[in-house]
Amino acid sequence: MDGETKSLESIIDNNLSSHDLEEFNRIYYGRKNHHEVPLKDSSIAAAKESDFEIAAYAFPAKKEHTRPSRIVKVGVIQHSIAIPTDRPINEQKNAIFAKVKKIIDVAGQEGVNIICFQELWNMPFAFCTREKQPWCEFAESAEEGPTTRFLRELAIKYSMVIVSSILERDEKHADILWNTAVVISDSGNVIGKQRKNHIPRVGDFNESNYYMEGNTGHPVFATRYGKIAVNICFGRHHVLNWMMFGQNGAEIVFNPSATIAAEAGSEYMWNIEARNAAITNCYYTAAINRVGYEEFPNEFTSADGKPAHKDIGLFYGSSYFTAPDGVRCPGLSRNKDGLLISVMDLNLNRQIRDRRCYYMTQRLDMYVKSLSRVLELDYKPQVVHENDKCKEKE
Numbered sequence: 226m227d228g229e230t231k232s233l234e235s236i237i238d239n240n241l242s243s244h245d246l247e248e249f250n251r252i253y254y255g256r257k258n259h260h261e262v263p264l265k266d267s268s269i270a271a272a273k274e275s276d277f278e279i280a281a282y283a284f285p286a287k288k289e290h291t292r293p294s295r296i297v298k299v300g301v302i303q304h305s306i307a308i309p310t311d312r313p314i315n316e317q318k319n320a321i322f323a324k325v326k327k328i329i330d331v332a333g334q335e336g337v338n339i340i341c342f343q344e345l346w347n348m349p350f351a352f353c354t355r356e357k358q359p360w361c362e363f364a365e366s367a368e369e370g371p372t373t374r375f376l377r378e379l380a381i382k383y384s385m386v387i388v389s390s391i392l393e394r395d396e397k398h399a400d401i402l403w404n405t406a407v408v409i410s411d412s413g414n415v416i417g418k419q420r421k422n423h424i425p426r427v428g429d430f431n432e433s434n435y436y437m438e439g440n441t442g443h444p445v446f447a448t449r450y451g452k453i454a455v456n457i458c459f460g461r462h463h464v465l466n467w468m469m470f471g472q473n474g475a476e477i478v479f480n481p482s483a484t485i486a487a488e489a490g491s492e493y494m495w496n497i498e499a500r501n502a503a504i505t506n507c508y509y510t511a512a513i514n515r516v517g518y519e520e521f522p523n524e525f526t527s528a529d530g531k532p533a534h535k536d537i538g539l540f541y542g543s544s545y546f547t548a549p550d551g552v553r554c555p556g557l558s559r560n561k562d563g564l565l566i567s568v569m570d571l572n573l574n575r576q577i578r579d580r581r582c583y584y585m586t587q588r589l590d591m592y593v594k595s596l597s598r599v600l601e602l603d604y605k606p607q608v609v610h611e612n613d614k615c616k617e618k619e
């Protein structure tokens with residue numbers, strides 16, 4: 226069964242000699258030593274008591290002559306839902322609040338400056354069902370809804386920037402629903418929001434029945450601790466989505482996700498996409514996934530002839546950070562709630578840009594011209610056939 230493998234790391238750690246493990250770490254993660262950061266005893270005790278995993282890793286940069294280091298502590302939280310999906314909506318939401326608050330409190334005590342949760346963290350991922358009731362009742366105002374009000378207090382208490390992915394109901398625009406990440410500043414104000422740009426139409430991810438592609442573009446939020454952006458789940462398959470956050474100056478891009486091991490979510494791609502985005506765009510990325518199985522009261526079908534079922538599959542957690550040089554830390558487990566902390570020096574972004582020149586060599590002008598041709602109705606793909614060469618010779 227899916228849930229049995231704790232993590233990729235556990236398979237490796239349990240089966241390699243210390244020499245081979247060091248070599249594996251060097252080749253796969255990008256460094257022999259994970260730069261583990263010690264945690265407070267009280268945090269370890271709280272994590273044990275509330276049954277969540279906790280780990281912290283550093284991504285240092287070289288000391289510079291002209292700029293001080295810009296060390297930021299960034300946290301991500303992955304978690305399962307708290308009570309069964311047939312319970313009243315507000316009860317479900319409040320139970321998730323109570324569970325996640327314990328993890329946020331530990332992050333606050335660890336001095337985390339910016340935190341991000343998984344996609345639609347305050348509800349079950351019910352879009353597989355295609356039912357509108359009662360799931361649409363989870364939707365709330367991004368600015369004034371109960372989730373933002375709940376987080377606002379914690380943001381102020383811990384001077385923490387919080388990225389909260391919710392089902393938004395836009396009350397000012399005829400109650401339309403959106404999949405929205407709300408960015409709350411350390412002073413408790415909503416700085417802005419990112420609506421999901423790419424909506425899946427794959428497997429049981431029936432989200433397009435509920436909301437449309439976002440209309441907020443690629444904003445970068447200038448927070449007290451750094452410039453951040455949010456590429457919501459399915460957007461991680463779209464390289465231009467990642468690219469635009471880089472063009473707008475993002476230093477850290479979060480990828481709050483809800484994804485499963487089956488083909489629709491493709492676990493084998495999870496470890497590549499956010500990492501590749503960090504490399505090509507020379508910024509930090511954080512990929513965050515839900516955890517566990519979520520069973521719904523009514524069966525639904527997948528339009529594939531297979532029997533109707535009540536859950537979408539295992540959300541496999543495995544949240545992780547990647548630095549702009551492509552070095553990554555071990556992921557959280559596949560089946561347990563967790564808090565992953567990264568102590569990152571944001572100076573590394575510019576150091577890597579200077580060293581690797583990916584921005585300088587990117588040829589945007591060429592692609593703008595090519596892409597504008599692609600959009601023309603009578604576009605002919607630039608394909609050269611062997612026969613064309615022969616014709617040229619004649």
Ligand SMILES: NC(=O)NCCC(=O)O
Nearest residue numbers: 425458459483484489490
């Ligand atoms: N939530 C979401 O967009 N999931 C789609 C499946 C995937 O690509 O991960």
